[in-house]
Amino acid sequence: MSATGYRPDIDCLRGFAVISVIAFHYDISPFRSGYVGVDIFFVISGFLITRIIHAEVQTGTFSFAAFYRRRARRILPAALAMLCVTLLAASVILLPGDAVSVAQQALAVLVFCSNVLLWSQQGYFDAAAITKPLLHTWSLGVEEQYYLLFPMLALAAFALRRPLMLASFAGLCATSFLLCVIQTRLQPAAAFFLLPARVWELALGALLAMEAPPAPHSEWLRITVAALGWIALGAAVNLFSPHTPYPGTAALLPCLGAAAVIWANPSPSKAVLTAVKPMIAVGLWSYSLYLWHWPVVSLATAVWGPPSSIQHKLALLGACTAMALTSFYLIEQPARQAQSPVTVRALVASASVVLLASLAIIGLAGFPARFSPQERTLAEFISYDHQSAYESGTCFLDPGQTFEALQPSCLAKGPRPRILVWGDSHAAHLIPGLKRALPQASLLRASLAQCVPHAEAGQSAACADFNRRLPLLVRELTPDIVVLSGNWTRTAMTPAAQASLLATIKAITDNGSKVVVVGPSPQFDRPLPHLLIAAKRFGVSTDGHMLDGLGEVDGFMRVLLKDSARTDYVSLLALLCPAGDCVLQTSDGAPLAWDGGHLTAQGSELAGPRIVAASPALAAAASAPQLTANSAN
Template identity: 40%
Template sequence: MQSLYPPATQRSRAAPRPSGRGVAVPGAGAGAHAAYRPDIDGLRAIAILPVLLFHAHVPGLSGGYVGVDIFFVISGFLITGLIARELDEGRFSIIRFYERRARRILPALSAMLAVVLAAAAFLYLPGDFEGVPRSALAAILFLSNLWFFTDTGYFAGGADSKPLLHTWSLAVEEQFYIAFPLLLMLIARFAPGARKPLIAGAAAGSLALCIAMRDDASGFAFYLPATRAWELLAGAMLALGLFPAIAAGWRREAVAAAGIVAIATAILMFTPDTPFPGIAALLPVAGAAMLIYAAPGTLVGRALGGGPPRAIGLISYSLYLWHWPVIVFAEYATDAPLAGGRTVAAIAASLALAVLSWRYVERPFRNPARVPARRIFTLSALAMGGLSLASLAMIAAGPWSGRFSPRALELAAGRSDISPERGRCHDTAMRGQAPCLLGTEGAAPDTLLWGDSHGVELAHILSLGARAQGRALLQQTTSSCPPVLDWRGARDARCARANADLFAMLRARPEIKRVYLAAFWASGAFADRAALARLDRTIAALAKAGKQVVVIGPVPPQPFDVPRRLAHAAGRESAITGRDRATMRPMIAGWDALMARWQARGVRLIDPRARLCPNGPCAIIADGQPLYFDSHHLSVAGARLVLRGQPY
């Protein structure tokens, strides 16, 4: 599953909408009479459906994650119109504003969080469970974007075990709405005539920062409000009337049609590898802004305001809240990505829960006659306090190992069978550090392992052999950055620079005589001839520089998280088999012929397939230990098996 992280992440959310007031017509000015815009509800449907289908692995919507950006624009338009109109009429109340936010956001969010905590307590294995109450605490305090920004890496687990990862965008929006009303109040008091240029300037500054940070791999541009604010401010500028109304009907039709085309292009053409946000985010943001600006009265506007789109739009917030936990729990329980009937079932369950949440949670609490202001604040405090206490109790309980058998716990612990030097020695190039020294302390290194994250545990095993011989080696491993000169496939532009710098270091150090190359060769990127050609040139360049090259070939990736699948089958784990060797062939097309050619040149080859799957199905467990710590990274036990008997 493509991650909700910036490097992986799926990126999506449904924005809250204000209760009961309608919205100002674009170009009419914030003080104009509010009029209901059914096309806005339809636009919500255009945002949430691609998100839902993308996360459910429905093909053809590889950019469905841009729904988050559409929702940000809608939210900025609606909320700014409401605030500015009340400020201009002298009746804005910050308390009333937060009352509306509480009515809109907290009831459905609280219900979802309570169900997620209960489901995780029942279903999740130790190692996966501990992160759920922590993320629930962050979500109820609207800090989950900061939590997930810092909670990254292999120790934190992947998106497929984080049922609350989608709440990052809700946190971004609520953090924005802590500061934005206060800013508008200050402008109204001290510089009312400068409101438009000040908001436009803030939007420009946020966009510039977002673009400047587009190559940053930390997640800053993805998760933090400073680089997302421009999307909300795009809607704000529409609500404040920064753009004149379009008089001619045909122009409105053209602008609305262009908006649909822009959004459709992003949804259909973007992929999880598209650098995002940044310049690419301009396309869906501009598309949403054009529709808000010009859709009323047009063919597109009437289509968006029709019954089915409006109905989906009405439940979009609840649908956003529920769809991601449904998908995550379904995949966790079955140890497999959604496909076929399970995809249909997950989508149906998400829609059903969204309807129930909208009808029995959202609507009652948005009605002041049923739930007065004092009561909504009291209930909000009780819900936040209760969920916080429950989360803290679960955090204190730790992994809660008593829920599972000793054998299940032993197998689940395979996810922690990683190099003890992973934290210190992985991604050193991204931290501006030299390659990591392993083996005998004080010895001059004569070997280098160069690779992506797949090389870390292999480097650890090699270092044990080197230490036994009184030798040392260097490790440079960088996530999503294979050991290939002039690599074009990595999202982080620093990969190519890091590889070039490492090669220059190798040429300057003749004492380093042997170079191991290890990477996720079966990822699909190396089924491309151009990628294999670059790898071929890299090997030739290393040989020309006088290095003995050792290629550790493709590790068979498994279609499930190995320790989790084994733990779920504890007591009958011997019946679980891995991927068949034959099914790997499309992933590594061209590899075998290339490896034979390298051998003829004197390159040494280590083929993990020979150890893991010599006769068909690939082993995933040996001597009672999982051979992978996830679905495709070898554990220390797996690396030891692959390198057993190899000369160091």
């Protein structure tokens, strides 16, 4: 076992990890998968904690009380300060429901289970990550749970002979990794947030601390291994996309890269140490930087929206750095000193402030009196119940459901004109409006979340099966019109997607049905009720908040389908955002959408008649005399 002396390379790793995470969250190139920085932190923690415990056990100085006291002084003072400031800011800036959510997350942090709470809140329509200022505390929950459990397991392992001890650590690592791979496929949220699927990353560091692979003896080998480790880390922060299943096997790259750097432990020259001094400094500040970076960008987004320009990103980075350095020099560093006056009473008092503030926010429902009646009405749409309007679970299926879950009532043949709506949630949100605009039509509904209405790369097995069976359903139901609607993105512009969409349309029209393709819905960089309230409270402009690329996709699809036989293309952007000026509220004051892009029932009823009027096929159906079911067949 190596000595527990200072390792500048580990601070370099910490600096790299926190820079990666911050750059990813602040959308600063080139760290497009910078979230892997958290995995690097886990490997480092596993290494350092195991090394410390083993060294103290060998010298007979290990004490549970001393271990937990050091961990508390290391973690809690700065974390409690961040919680206090975040709760205060949330109670001033955020909507009542969001403020209550922050308070609940703060309580979870106090009992070391914020990762469990955040895991339980995951879902298809869950609030966007950026609206949760304490989302980043999930990783603290994982580490804190590890700190609580690992010392007892480590002491039991250290009592074994070395081969059995190493085998126990290796077995723990392998078992957790296998669980991680399986859960990433079957329960991705659990794999990401919960300790069991993350233990292997910590155990990997523990194996390094126990010198399971003997330390390399030659300096050239150390340098080579360290260089390969840094290359792996550089690849890891750029290689993965939002669609990469994670952690799973993908997490091997950053974890093994970090492990290689730690294992190599080269002896750096003075020139190298001087060159990496800035990175070492960032590593020393990494905990405070990590604590403050996410609340800063989350709360700023609640007011101004996601940072879009380099000036905005640099301003947020400056604010984050200022808060972190203040926290580091005034709270974190003094608390870690042996002579620090930080005591159990001081920590309990600080935690009590967080506890009482959180309970007050929850008990008083987020202080709704801060808002005007109109703002409170808009805020209610944040927790909008879309399930009834979208017919969730029956005609609009959740990601875990399959074609068989479609209820017969959704596909019942009624009088003509008979219209089938096929797509994903962006088809389901049209139903209230189409029902109102086509009262005499039989409106059939078949939609599946996260499943555009044609074959596309990366679709789930349930989606692929759904899209294979819908053309057969069209043949069986013989609808007069099939409405195709989906969350169209730039993916629709790829040659494969073009061919797939055109083939789907041809299969429908060959059956004798007409097709109406409804283009992209207006989508915004944050939930529309948030934007409307920020405009009223803080004077934020509502212009410039529509997502980039929608107009390009809309124009592309219009050109692609203009010569398709028996097919109408309806530009929802042209109907709802003429000249780029979007209709944001209906005549009764309801927001057009309840999140970033899914229509409210009122928004759908605004859009429905416009869609019908813009499609010759639907307009003809709206004015056609209704036929009985018998004569229609």
